Amino acid sequence: MAEKISQETVIKVSRLARLSLTSNEAEKMTSQLSGMLEHFRDIDALDLADVEPMTRPYPLKNVLREDVVAPSLDRDEVLGQAPAAESGRFRVPPTIGFDV
Amino acid sequence: MQKLAEIVAGVSNGTLSASAVLEEHLKRISTRESEINAFNLVTADQARLDAAKIDADIKADKKVGALAGVPIALKDNMCTRGVETTCSSKILQGWKPPYDATVVTKLRNAGAVIVGKTNLDEFAMGSSTENSAFGPTKNPHDITRVPGGSSGGSAAAVAAGFAAASLGSDTGGSIRQPAALCGVVGVKPTYGTVSRYGLVAFASSLDQIGPFTSDVRDAATLLEVISGHDPMDSTSIPQSALSLVSVLDQGVKGMRIGRVTDLPEGCEPDVLARLEAAFDALRSAGATIVDVKLPSLQYCLTAYYLIAPAEASSNLARYDGVRYGNRVDAADLNAMYAATREAGFGEEVKRRIMLGTYALSAGYYDAYYGKALKVRRLISDDFARAYKDVDTILTPTSPSTAFKFGSKTDNPLAMYLCDVFTIPTNLAGHPAMSVPFGVGADKMPVGIQVLASTLGEQAMFKVAAELERAS
Amino acid sequence: MSEVPVLPNDWQLIVGLEVHVELATKTKMFSASANRFGDEPNTNIDPVTLGLPGALPVLNQHAIELAMRIGLALNCKVQPCTFHRKNYFYPDLPKAYQITQYDHPLNVDGHLMLPGDVRIGIERAHLEEDTGKSTHFGGSSGRIHGSDYSLLDYNRAGVPLVEIVSRPDIRTSEQARQYVAELRSILLAVGASDAKMEEGSMRCDVNVSVHKPGTPFGTRCEIKNVNSIRSVGRAIDYESRRQVDLIESGGTIRQETRHWDDSTGRTETLRTKEDADDYRYFLEPDLVPLVPDPAWIEAVRAALPVLPAARRKALAELCGVDKDGESAIVVVERGQDDYVRAVISAGGDARRAVIYVQQAFAEQGAAPKVPAKDLAALTILERDAKVTSTQAKTLLTDLIESGGGDVVAMANKRGFEALDTAALEAMVDAAIAAEPGAWQKYCDGEEKALGALVGAIMKSSKGKADGKAATALLQARRG
């Protein structure tokens, strides 16, 4: 299994997850995640080469829906629950300094 | 305290009024809720209207549903239209969904009276209900102890008589473990039996909704109402509702009950003693006890704590302060995301998002998430082999009785070990339930877990009913 | 069509296209919310569209069927498939993941033929969901950078998309344009999408790289926001030139996503590979596999209409025109080839029929109002030289205006009758006499001078003379 998790990796992952960790938190998180990943090494001993991954518990397929329109939610009710809205739309701060 | 079955019978034949039943429960809530904190929200006003409507319908000789007048509490991760649904998280505090979960619709149609939304570990992540943004729930049997989790509020609500029944959700034991710790019945049905539509997702391939009740019959009745195919949930099994009440009196004569010979270590001796007593009871009722091996069981924790956080990291990415829930304002979008999620999520939720994001990220997927999915297959295969020889399997629900507050909060791994017996069934998608079966050395309730194979609910309920008769 | 600028010094262009098309369903990919363009913002929304907590996706059967039509029309293999989550944060993406297909897409390994029998491989055509729409406000530019805030409309979120990924088989910007045009006509023919680039229901991302023959392909850049067929060509021409210039001046190409600016005619860096997200793909646990059974696939295949290429070929053979020529392309694209066939069945002249329809029926749609027999009669009138081609054009306009009628009567009413040869000869004599200078120049080999002579004939005949016949007579006189 992979090497010990570094604080640098923890900070990278926290960015991916859009969680801003303070350096104290990052340090604590690094040690906790390391402890868990260490425990999770127990499965390294297993020979899993020929094992088919199991992604869902019940084997269903082809669950489909007819193409029939249902009414929309009420816009005012929905926007009333939004942190910020304007002109029938959701409002967000500007996008700067990162991917679009 | 009235059982669900007594309420339905009384209300339906006019000897009980739904309103009077409700008032009794509301009275118990007003007496003890301040110390227990089972609820995030008590919806007394709406409940009174709903109960009055049932009574009016009975008077008018209208047909009422299978849960007429039953006061029911809902774990606060099930969407209720216009009624705050928080998942015990600051990030959703104040959010009023514009729609009802399928189970909520089914309960309403059956005439249930919803009394409130119950407390949980934030986003159902935990085993003690200590991870709630709104304070912990206390165990009604001893308020210095945890009620278990994550559906601690739902378990406590039934144990304290605040509701005749409640619904919880179970991703790794979150119904069964608190049921055991609070001395009530808790069922996790086969994955796909109860619709997940409107259940706020924690780990989509593991989550199931199920009932808490004070006895096995009530659990069977409630599960019959909430189960059945839902076209809104693609993972819902296309079959009609479960039929369970009819099998409860059939006994266990001739049934084969599995005893796991390689059960993971760490279970308290008094709990193991109750398990032995359970085997004895079933044996004397005519069942055969058969040894089974589940060698992969020891790897369950690893598989679960990689798979569940991975799915959770994706499911919880939508809490970004844009469309609903709370936002912490910032000058630009990315800063807003980070500030919102930093302030909105508690420590355990962040820890699992981090773990899951890491397990899925490029370069680590194969080593962690990919491997965990393979281990999941091994566990499922182990069970498949075992169920060739047995109809159900018995284990303790939890390695210990209810523990003291704070005793495991500093060590996430110690907390995770609480779920060592409950996790395997979630990974396999099987049904399992916890039945109260005596008490431990500390006089706190002990739960015995009955496991069965996919859609093996009838066998499971037969055994559970027998244990209940013997306890 | 403009000439394709050829890259200097043996540089060879490599292009692959990723085309997103919105499917013509009534509802979204995973929910019953309406799929409708142009509605008031946030009026086609439901829990699934908004990614509300607890909402779950359910596949739209019609979307699958339309995607299968696309796959089959592109000669793909239609196969069992699964859905994945592609995780990234952006406000137009309500769940913070897009449900898409990853390692097992619905359609794989197809191809599409371009004029000149050029074969462009199709790697895959997979299903996914569209995002919402952000509009950026404030700041000076109205562009995303420097704006003060953005507003979000989720009507488009969850609209079913098929992403068609070509292999890097395209070698010229002209081929790229042809590819998009041909793809568009296929999509229209099978009814999978309205494929309106200007409304965004068909969107092209263009991957461009350059190399020297015999060496590996260069680093590629992906160009986004290419919103018309014309822009596809322009963007490729600009970008390939930029890459060659950069390499030749000692620079290196960075793998990056670039933005096409139609007003400046340039591409600009949007983001580089280094800051690209780690999408953490994993199997969507809320959906189950899609395993289209062979009977379903064959039923969809059997219901496919004859595709544009085959229709062009058939029409071209029937009418004696080029299958890759303008008239075959245009008539098939408008769906008027059946009409041309009807005109021919009614006794019409095949070649004239297709050309009349190409030139005069742009506004008529697939079922022109002019009865086929009337158009047939007109082609015969012209073929038999009963009217001149100029007169035939006038009559065609009359036919379209009146929605049909007896063309012989129409010709009579207009006083049209082709002049007999003797009368035309007399007019030629008169024209040479009237324009001796022009005649002299024409005899000296100055072809331009012909215009004045023919003009004089047309004038004296009041338009009844056939210009072609007059020209032939003048040529014969010159010897």
Ligand SMILES: [Mg+2]
């Ligand atoms: Mg792409």
Ligand SMILES: [Zn+2]
């Ligand atoms: Zn795409």
